[in-house]
Amino acid sequence: MSGWETVIGLEIHAQLATRSKIFSGASTAYGAEPNTQACAVDLGLPGVLPVLNHEAVNMAIRFGVAIDAEIDHRSVFARKNYFYPDLPKGYQISQFELPIVGKGHISISLTEGEHREIGITRAHLEEDAGKSIHDQFPEQSGIDLNRAGTPLLEIVSEPDMRSAREAVAYARKIHSLVRYLEICDGNMQEGSFRCDANVSVRRFGDDQLGTRAELKNINSFRFLERAINFEVERQIELIEDGGRVVQETRLYDSQRDETRSMRSKEEANDYRYFPDPDLLPVQISDQDIASIRAQLPELPEQKKQRYIDDFGLSNYNAELLSSNRDTALYFEAALVESPQLSTPLVNWILGDLAGALNKAGLEISVAPITPIMLSQLITRIDDNTISGKIAKQVFEAMWQGEGSVDAIIEARGLKQITDSGAIETLIDDVITANPEQVEQFRAGKEKVLGFFVGQVMQQSRGKANPAQVNAILRDKLK
Amino acid sequence: MTLKSDDVRSIAHLARLHIDEDAIEHYVHDLSSILSLVDQMNQVDSSAVVPLANPLDATQRLRTDEVTEVDQRDKFQVIAPDVEAGLYRVPKVIE
C-alpha cells in the first residue's frame, strides 16, 4: 500500500430544519404515514408551481457566512433532468450555475494541535427526492413521496482530504457546524445528514488526480471511514493488478463491509441542466447577509478557544465539549449554577455522564440528569455535604429518577459526617476491635492505615469525611 | 444540422419515449428539418448579449416557512394507476 496517495472529496447533503418544504407548504416532519405529507406540488401534479421557502434561503446563507464563503447577490435554481420513480417531476430542482454559497473553507483538527484547512467548493439548495421501498411487495417497489421536496443543502468539498480519518474529521466538523447553526438536526439514521465520498488514488508525486468512484449510502461516520478504506484498497489492488478504475457510483454495503457498483446508475447521465423557468433569480442583498451574520451563534471554534481561555481547559477537553453543540449547551447551563466549579463539571460531563449516556444509548439533550441537577451534585461535593464516592451513588439514584440531589441525600441519609467527636468514636471502636493491626502499624507498616480508613468508612457507611478520618486516625495510632 | 437514426434512438432513450423502429426515419427527417430552421439563429452574433430567462427580468418572491397543506392522500391516490398501502407502485427498482 505504500507509495499511494488517497484523494477524497465529500458531498454532504444536510436536510434543512425548516417546518415546511422548500417549494411547498407541506410538512417536513419525519416518520408520517406514506404519502400523507406529499401535497400537489410535491407530487408534481400537472399545473402546480414551486414557491421558494425564505427560511431555506436564510439557512443556506447562515452556513455560507459560517464558513466564510463568497455569497453572490444573485442565485439561480436549475432543473436537473432524469427519470426515477422517487423523483415525481422527472427533474430535481437544484442549482447549477450561481449556487447560493460559493467558495469557503473550514479547519479540521487531526491530532493534538494539528490543523488542516479543507476547501469548500460550493453549497447549493435543492429538493430532496422521495423514497423507494423495495421489501414491501414481491414484484414491485413502493414509492413514498413524503420526503420529496424537503430542503437540502448540498455541501461540496474540494478533493482536499488524504485519508479516511481526515474525511471523517471533516464530516464531523460539518455535522457539528450545521447543528450549531440550527439548520439541520444532524440525524444520520433518519437520513437528515448524508455523506457521499469521491475517492481516488494516485502514486505519490503524481499531479494528476486518479479516476474516482463515488460512494453512496453511507449513514454513519464509522461506515464512512470503513467505506473509504475498503474502496482505497480495492482501487490500489485493481491498479497494481494491471486494471483500471472506472468512474462510477458505488454503494456501500455495511453488512458485508464492501462497496459495489450500482448498475442502475451506470449509464452516462446527461442531466440537461437549465434554469428553472418557474423560479426567478433569488436576490440577496448585503443587508440580508449582514443581518444573518449579526445573528450567528458562537461557533465551535470560538467556544473551544473561550473554554481554554476562561476555564483553563485542555485543548482536548475543550474540543470534546465544544464539538457537540448539545454538550456545550449542557456544560454552559450547568456552569450558570456553579460558575467556580468548571473543572469538576467538565470531568463529570466527560466522565460519568458521557459513560452513562453511552451505555443507555441516549443523547445528552435528553439526559435524565439535567445540567442543574449535575451542578447541584458537584456543589454538594464542594461544600463537603457528600464525598466524591457517595456522589456516584447519588448520581446513579438521580439517573434512576429518585429526585433531586438534596432529596436523595436526605432520603438515603448520605450526609457526610464531619463532627470530629462522632468520627473519633467510630475510630476508637475500630482500634479496639483490631489490636493486631495496631501493632503492625506501630511497627512501621504504613500500609495498614488504608485498612483502618476502610474499616471506619465501612462503619460510617461511607459518610465519614475521608480527610478527617485520615487525620484523626494518624493522631490516635501514634 | 442533420441527425442520424442512432441520434434519434439515443435522444428518445434520454426522454424515455418509445418510438417504433419503422418510425425512426420519419423522425430523423422531421427533426432534421426543425433543426435546420433552428440553425437560423446562427445568423446573428449574440456573444455579448446577456441571456434572458424570464421575460420580465423579475426576481424570486419568498414564501414564509409555514405548513399550509393538509393530508389529501386519498384524493390524490384515486387517480393513480397502481397504489397499495398508501404507496405508489412501480416495477421493482434495481439499485
Next chain:
Amino acid sequence: MSMSVTEIRRGLAEGRFSSVEVTQDYLARIAQHNPVLNCFISVTDELALAQARQADADLANGNTQALTGVPIAHKDLFCTDGVRTSCGSRILDNFIAPYDATIIENFKRDGAVMLGKTNMDEFAMGSSNENSFYGSVANPWNIGHVPGGSSGGSAAAIAAGLAPGATGTDTGGSIRQPAALCGVTGIKPTYGRVSRYGMVAFASSLDQGGPFARSAEDCALLLQTMAGFDPRDSTSSEQAVPDYSAALGDGIEGLKIGLPKEYFSEGLDGRLAAVIETAVDELRKLGADIKEISLPNTSLSIPTYYVVAMAECSSNLSRFDGVRFGHRCADPVDLEDLYKRSRGEGFGEEVKRRILIGTYALSAGYYDAYYLKAQQLRRMIKDDFQTAFDSVDLILGPTTPEVAFEIGAKTDDPVSMYLQDIYTISLNLAGLPGISLPVGFVDGLPVGMQLIGNYFDESTLLGAAHSYQQVSDWHLQVPELAR
C-alpha cells in the same frame, strides 16, 4: 341567439331571463353543433346547471359578483377539481384533476357557470387544433378549415355561439391566432398578469392565460376576473390590476401606433395586407398617429421561440410517467418499459417531436449552441420592442400571414406550420400583451388584426380595440351555422 357577456349580465340583472335559461340555451347549442365542430372535449351539463341554479339564487338575493350566472367555457388545460382535464392528450384521458387552477377559482368566486372544457392541440402544441387526441376542431366559418390553435376549441365555440366567453392559453399565439382565424376577439396578457397555477405547463417562461369573447368589451370583463397576483405562482406579478372596463372609453385619439415593416413583408398574403390597411385607415380616422417602425430581429423569433419552447416542454412533460396519474401502459416488464411505453402511447406525434428536439437542445454539448443562444436572441428581440415603445404606444400588424387553411394542408410539414406563428411568438418571447380582433374577411374566412401593447398596459390595448369595434361590425358577424 348569440349574446355577448355584457348582454347576458344586463339581462340577468334586469331579470329578463335566468342563468338556468341561458345555460340551458348554450347547452342545447353545444348538443346541436358539437358533433360537427368538436369544440368541447367535456360538457359539464349537470355541474353547469347546478351552478346556474345557485347563480339564480344569488341574483335573487342580491348576492351578485362580476360574472354571476354567466356561462363560460374553459380550455381543457386548466385543472378543474373533479372534472377531467385532458390537455387534449391520451396521457391525461383518465385524469380527473384533484384541484382547481387559480383562474378557475377566480371564475367560481365571481359567480361564473362552467359549460365544459374545450378542445385544444395536445398540451397546447400546435397552430391548427389538429394535434388533439380528441380529433380536429372545425372552423365554424368553413368546417373544412382549421380554427387555429392551440386554443381552437375555445375560439370556435365563441364564433359558433356555443359560449359567450371562454378561456385560453397563449404560448406562441395560441389565443390570438385562433381568435383571428375564427373571427373573435382574444387577448394574451403580459406574462405574469394571469396566474399559471393549475394551468398545465407547455413552456413555463412563455405560457400565459387569457380570455376569448366576441368583443374587447367582453374581454375586459373576463380578464378582470382572471388577472391578479397569485402567491402560488412565483412568476405572477404583484402589480395592481386596473379597472379594464373603465379604461374602455379612453379611445384611440392621439395614440401613436407603429407598424413594423417586417410584419408587412414577404410571407404575408397580399389580400390580408389590404384588409389590415383598411383597418389602419379606420384607426387613422379615429385620430391615431400611425407610423412605420422596425423590429429588426423578427425573423429570428421563430427559431428562438421553438428552441425555448421545446426545451422547456421536454422538461415540463417529464412528470407524465405513468406513476402517479394519467395513462400507464399494460403490463410493464420493468421501469424503463413503464416509462417508455406509457409515454410513447400517451403522447401524440407533435408532442413527441417537440420533446425530442427539446431534449436534444438541452443535452450535453448542445446547450450553449441552442438554449443559451436562444436566450441571448430572446433578449435582442425584447430589446427591439423596448426601443419601439420609446416612440409608440401600440404596435399593429396582422395576427397571421394567411387565413384559416384547410384541415390536413400542413400536417406533413411541421416547419411550415411553425411559420404560421411569425407575428405572434415574438410577444411571448418578450412577455408583452397582445390582442387580436376581427377586421374583415378573405375567401369568406375572418382576418385578425393584432395590437401589441407595452408591459401591463392591457388597458390601452382593450381601449383601442373597443374604439375600433364601436365604428366597425366585423366582431358582430356570425357564421351561417350560428345564425
